[in-house]
Amino acid sequence: KNEVEQSPQNLTAQEGEFITINCSYSVGISALHWLQQHPGGGIVSLFMLSSGKKKHGRLIATINIQEKHSSLHITASHPRDSAVYICAADVNSGNTPLVFGKGTRLSVIA
Amino acid sequence: KAGVTQTPRYLIKTRGQQVTLSCSPISGHRSVSWYQQTPGQGLQFLFEYFSETQRNKGNFPGRFSGRQFSNSRSEMNVSTLELGDSALYLCASSFYRGGNTEAFFGQGTRLTVV
Numbered sequence: 609k610n611e612v613e614q615s616p617q618n619l620t621a622q623e624g625e626f627i628t629i630n631c632s633y634s635v636g637i638s639a640l641h642w643l644q645q646h647p648g649g650g651i652v653s654l655f656m657l658s659s660g661k662k663k664h665g666r667l668i669a670t671i672n673i674q675e676k677h678s679s680l681h682i683t684a685s686h687p688r689d690s691a692v693y694i695c696a697a698d699v700n701s702g703n704t705p706l707v708f709g710k711g712t713r714l715s716v717i718a
Numbered sequence: 719k720a721g722v723t724q725t726p727r728y729l730i731k732t733r734g735q736q737v738t739l740s741c742s743p744i745s746g747h748r749s750v751s752w753y754q755q756t757p758g759q760g761l762q763f764l765f766e767y768f769s770e771t772q773r774n775k776g777n778f779p780g781r782f783s784g785r786q787f788s789n790s791r792s793e794m795n796v797s798t799l800e801l802g803d804s805a806l807y808l809c810a811s812s813f814y815r816g817g818n819t820e821a822f823f824g825q826g827t828r829l830t831v832v
Contacts, residue, residue: 641821649755649806651823694761696821705751705774705812706821708761 611635612697614709621716627682629712631695639698640678641706642669646691654680656698685716722811722824730830736797739827743790743811749773750792751821752784755806764807767792799831 612633621627631640639658645651655662655669657678662669666685671678682689692713696706723742731737743750751774752764763776767786784794790811796803806828812821 643823649808649826649828651808651826653821653823656820696761705749705763705766706810707763708753710760 610709611699611707612695612709614693614695614712616712617710618713619715621685621714623686623716623718625685625716627685627689627714627716629680629693629695629714631678631680631709633676633678633695633697633707635697635699635707637676637697637699640671641696641698642678642680643694643696644691645694645711651694654693682714687716687718690715722809722822724807724809724824724827726827727825728828728830730832731799732832733799733801735799736795737799737829738793738795739807739809739829741792741794741809741811741824743792743809744822747811747813747822748790749812749814750786750790751810751812752792752794753808753810754778755808755826756804761808764794796829801831804829804831 615630639656641656642654643651644654657671666683668681692711694711695709699707725740749768751766753761755761765784766774770786781797786792806826808826809824810821
């Protein structure tokens, strides 16, 4: 079982829809990252959060430490939001700096 | 401030060859991590360097190696390439703030082994 699980794996939405991507983790973390990867490979860090909620434009990330769960929300989705969204846990112990989920592939259709 | 720079962006090699990939981190960042991304496995940690020392290592064979120079630039080397080494190799430059890791990724090097 992966230490970091994301759902759904794939998501197709109509332009304008509200989108939620979920991330659950089973280990102790100091922070959780949400990353965006567009076709072509480059990864952009969207959020790093260790508690509560952060907002940047149409993107909102929340984390519940007790439930070991985080969500990424996209309001008023747009085709340019189409990408793979990856959550990554900054684990308290272990050998890896970050442990990644498998990613959620989002397609927003006009 | 320049971002993380990886070179080359694309590479085609044949089985048995060796390859060297380069990563220049953000100025002032001393930690560089390398990751392999394949469609089946997602992102997997290769190794992390900090101040020229390998600090952590993932579960990859010895054919995968790396190093970091005094200017924090890092290289990773894969020897005796196999078809399964075809992947996107990502480098992340990071620093620790408030007990957390802030990571910044490069565009990656897409390696194809034929």
